[in-house]
Amino acid sequence: MNKEKQEEAVLTKEEKRRQKIYSIRKETKWKAFVRCIIKNLIKGFYHIVFRIQVTGEPVPEKGAYIICANHINYCDAVAVVIMNKRRVYFIAKEDLFHHRFLNWIAHVFDVIPVKRGKQDIESMKRSLAVLKNGEILGLFPEGTRKGIQKNGKIKNGAAFMAVRTGVPVIPLGIQGTFKPFHKTTLNYGKPLDFSKCQSKTPDKEVLEEVSNTIMNHIIMLTNEKK
Numbered sequence: 001m002n003k004e005k006q007e008e009a010v011l012t013k014e015e016k017r018r019q020k021i022y023s024i025r026k027e028t029k030w031k032a033f034v035r036c037i038i039k040n041l042i043k044g045f046y047h048i049v050f051r052i053q054v055t056g057e058p059v060p061e062k063g064a065y066i067i068c069a070n071h072i073n074y075c076d077a078v079a080v081v082i083m084n085k086r087r088v089y090f091i092a093k094e095d096l097f098h099h100r101f102l103n104w105i106a107h108v109f110d111v112i113p114v115k116r117g118k119q120d121i122e123s124m125k126r127s128l129a130v131l132k133n134g135e136i137l138g139l140f141p142e143g144t145r146k147g148i149q150k151n152g153k154i155k156n157g158a159a160f161m162a163v164r165t166g167v168p169v170i171p172l173g174i175q176g177t178f179k180p181f182h183k184t185t186l187n188y189g190k191p192l193d194f195s196k197c198q199s200k201t202p203d204k205e206v207l208e209e210v211s212n213t214i215m216n217h218i219i220m221l222t223n224e225k226k
Contacts, residue, residue: 005143022122025107035108043082049180050075054083056188056221059088059170061125064131068158068214069172071140072224076174081109083186089130090138091123094099119201131167143216159194159202159210166198169214173221187221 025031046052059065067088069080081088091112097103106113112130114123130137139158162169168191176184192214197206 015191021094021103021113022203023107024075024110024126031108038105038108039082042078046075046079046082046184050079050176050178051181051183052079052083052186053183054186054188056186056189057085057170058195059086059188060138060191062134064134064165064167065136066131066158066167066169067136067172068141068169069138069186070174070218071142072174072176073176073178077138077140079174079178079184079186083157084136085119086136088136088138089127090125127161128165131161133167137161137167141211141218154211154215156204156207156211158214162192162194162214163197163199163202163206163210166195168193168195171214171217171221173218175222175224187224189217189221192217 059067067080077090077092081090087110089110089112091114092106094113094115096111097106097113100123112123112126114120127137139161141158142155158169161167170191173187173189173190174184175187176182178184194210194213197210199206
């Protein structure tokens, strides 16, 4: 009997943890206001400390897109979000949501949690919903910070989303290291159209080819002199 109660307690604890991470906070005027205030405060900080600037192709004002960038450190996803006029829904590892303050910030900005190294159906559904609603989804094909430098394999998540939905990919090369008072540049490229490869069940070879194409454009934009 005690064993059953212990199992129930563990299950309840796990349910509460998942609810804390995966629950979606309804969009309200207050939430939008708080998000706007936080965004502008961080934007001002980034301008002063990281001397951030945006170059390259303008991000389209309407339509669904997938922004794919190189992953330097924790600051780059924030930079992409705050420096865009449009909302960007980023996918982040589940660990981020274990910290109370970061969990709150993540929910304010509707960050999508994902379990690293596992197929996360809930994360996939939310990502597809973002694109279906004509919004922008943010992804790092490297899957981890400085993945290319670590000789890590490129993840096929971005390619899968692009091929599955037919949504164009906007490559982004982040130049700089986010060191204080050193210039950081977000260099955007032209949208990449993979609609000819569109399929609900894409082949592995197609995904790898699309992933390599995306990553090659990101590397080119990262090394492009401005």
